[in-house]
Amino acid sequence: MSSQSTTIAAPIVPLPLVVARLYSVYVKGEYMDFLLNDDHQKSGLVLLITSQMAPVLHILGLEAPSLNMPSRDLVDSVNDLNTLVSDFHRNAPNYSFGDFSLDYCTTDTLLAILEISKRCADVGSLRGGATGAKVFGNLSVRQIAVTCGELNIGEKDRFIDIGCGYGQLMCTVAALTQAEMSTGIEYQKHIYDAGVLHLQFFKNLMKFFGKRHGNIKIEYGDVTEEKNHSMVTSSTFIFANNIAFRDLNDQLKKIFLNCRNSTQIVNELFKICKVRSVKEKQLEVVKKNTDWKTKSTVLYLITINRKVLEKENEPVEKMEYEEAASGNVQNNTVPMDVVYRGNEKKKDDCGRKSTRIARRPFSVKYKTQKVQKSKRIPPQKPIKLRKPACETMVPCQNECCITKMKFSKKAGRYQFVLHAFIHSENQFDTFWDCNVCGFRCGSFQRCRDHYKNHHRGTLRTGYNISRLLQTFPKYKDHFAACFGDHIEL
Incomplete structure (x- = not known):
C-alpha cells in the first residue's frame, strides 16, 4: 500500500521589533519612537535626521544615516546621536536653531513637519485610482496660510474640513492659528485610517520640535447624516472641497443654512450656498495652490448673514398713531380746538369765547405703499448661431493645420470643439478633469477612459459647450481662430 507524502507548513516566526528612539535636540527630554520593521517609519526617521537635524550633525561632527543601512546599524547611529544630544543640552542649554527656537510654527517649519509625518504614515499610497492624483487633491500649505x-x-474659533482626506488642512490650521478646535470628517475608511496614523505622527513631531498647536481630531462618517450635523453647525469656519461632492451640494446647503450667524464657509463652487442670506467674495490665491491642478484654483468665501434673511421675511404691519383723549391729558396740556377758560371771569375780556365744539380724539393710520409688481418680460427666442450646411467640408484656419472636417447634424459643433483643443497648447486641459474625484485627465480621451476604469456606470456630465465657455471665456476667441469664418460658437 503506497503512502502519500504530506507537507507540513513551517510555522511563521515573527521578526523581533526593532525600535529606534530619537531624542530631540530642540526640547530637552522629548523623544520619538520609530519602528524600523516598517519601511515607511524608517524612511521618516532618516528624513528627519538628514533634513531637519543636518545643522546638529554638522555641529556634533556626525555622518548622516542612509536608508540603505541595516536596521541594527541605524539604531546604533541613533544611539550615538542621542549621547551627543544629551551632552549638547548640558553644555549649550540656550543655543538657538533659527525657526526651531520659536514655540509656534512658521510656514517653512510646518512644511517640513508635514512632509515627515506623511512619509511615516505612507500617505503616498493613497494616490491614483478612484481617489484622484492625491486623495482628491489638497490645498497647498502656503495657500492655507494666506487664507x-x-x-x-x-x-477662539472652531474649524472643520468636510472631506478632510488624511487631514493636512486641519493640521495646518491648528498649527498656524492655534484654533480652539480643528476637526476633519472623512467618509472613506481607508483614507480615514491613514489620517489617524498621520495625525498621530504629526502631534508627536510637533512635540519633538517644541511647537504648540490647537486641538485636532479626525472623525469617520458621512457629514450628511443628522448625527454629524452638529459638528458643522457649531463651527465658525468651514472648508468644503465641494468640486468632488457634486450630488451632495444640495444637502450641504441645507446644513449650512442652520449654521450660526457670521459663520464663514470657504469652498470652490460658491453656488453651493448662493441664497439670499449669505454674502460671497473671492479670496486671495497663491500661485499653483493645489497639487491636482497645474493652475491655481479659485476659492470663495461665504458668510452667513442671518439679519438679511430676517429683514426680508419680516411682515409689513400698519403703523397707527392714536391721539390721547382729553380726559387722559396732563394739567399742563391744552386739548385740541378748546380755548383756555381762564379768561371767562375777566370783565375786560376783549376776546370772544369760542363756540366750537371740542372734537373727539382721532387716529392717524399710515399705510405703506404697495410695491408695483415688475412686468413679466416674455422669454426671448434663442439666437441662432451661424453654422454651415450639413455635409459641408470645413477647413481648419490654423496656419499649421490642413485638416478638413465634414459638418454633420449629429455631431454638430462638438467635433470642431474637440479639434480646436489640439491647437490650444494645453491652456484648457483642466476642463477635462474628472468631476467626481478631481483626477487630472487632461484630454477628452483620458477623461473617457478614466470614467470607464474607475467610475463605471457613472454618467459623464458637465462637459458641454456652455460650461466650457463659462469656465474659459477666452476659448471662444481661440475657437474663432480655428473655425471662426464658418462656425460661430
Whole structure:
C-alpha cells in the first residue's frame, strides 16, 4: 500500500521589533519612537535626521544615516546621536536653531513637519485610482496660510474640513492659528485610517520640535447624516472641497443654512450656498495652490448673514398713531380746538369765547405703499448661431493645420470643439478633469477612459459647450481662430 507524502507548513516566526528612539535636540527630554520593521517609519526617521537635524550633525561632527543601512546599524547611529544630544543640552542649554527656537510654527517649519509625518504614515499610497492624483487633491500649505491670515482665524474659533482626506488642512490650521478646535470628517475608511496614523505622527513631531498647536481630531462618517450635523453647525469656519461632492451640494446647503450667524464657509463652487442670506467674495490665491491642478484654483468665501434673511421675511404691519383723549391729558396740556377758560371771569375780556365744539380724539393710520409688481418680460427666442450646411467640408484656419472636417447634424459643433483643443497648447486641459474625484485627465480621451476604469456606470456630465465657455471665456476667441469664418460658437 503506497503512502502519500504530506507537507507540513513551517510555522511563521515573527521578526523581533526593532525600535529606534530619537531624542530631540530642540526640547530637552522629548523623544520619538520609530519602528524600523516598517519601511515607511524608517524612511521618516532618516528624513528627519538628514533634513531637519543636518545643522546638529554638522555641529556634533556626525555622518548622516542612509536608508540603505541595516536596521541594527541605524539604531546604533541613533544611539550615538542621542549621547551627543544629551551632552549638547548640558553644555549649550540656550543655543538657538533659527525657526526651531520659536514655540509656534512658521510656514517653512510646518512644511517640513508635514512632509515627515506623511512619509511615516505612507500617505503616498493613497494616490491614483478612484481617489484622484492625491486623495482628491489638497490645498497647498502656503495657500492655507494666506487664507488663515485673510480670514483672521484665532484661538477662539472652531474649524472643520468636510472631506478632510488624511487631514493636512486641519493640521495646518491648528498649527498656524492655534484654533480652539480643528476637526476633519472623512467618509472613506481607508483614507480615514491613514489620517489617524498621520495625525498621530504629526502631534508627536510637533512635540519633538517644541511647537504648540490647537486641538485636532479626525472623525469617520458621512457629514450628511443628522448625527454629524452638529459638528458643522457649531463651527465658525468651514472648508468644503465641494468640486468632488457634486450630488451632495444640495444637502450641504441645507446644513449650512442652520449654521450660526457670521459663520464663514470657504469652498470652490460658491453656488453651493448662493441664497439670499449669505454674502460671497473671492479670496486671495497663491500661485499653483493645489497639487491636482497645474493652475491655481479659485476659492470663495461665504458668510452667513442671518439679519438679511430676517429683514426680508419680516411682515409689513400698519403703523397707527392714536391721539390721547382729553380726559387722559396732563394739567399742563391744552386739548385740541378748546380755548383756555381762564379768561371767562375777566370783565375786560376783549376776546370772544369760542363756540366750537371740542372734537373727539382721532387716529392717524399710515399705510405703506404697495410695491408695483415688475412686468413679466416674455422669454426671448434663442439666437441662432451661424453654422454651415450639413455635409459641408470645413477647413481648419490654423496656419499649421490642413485638416478638413465634414459638418454633420449629429455631431454638430462638438467635433470642431474637440479639434480646436489640439491647437490650444494645453491652456484648457483642466476642463477635462474628472468631476467626481478631481483626477487630472487632461484630454477628452483620458477623461473617457478614466470614467470607464474607475467610475463605471457613472454618467459623464458637465462637459458641454456652455460650461466650457463659462469656465474659459477666452476659448471662444481661440475657437474663432480655428473655425471662426464658418462656425460661430
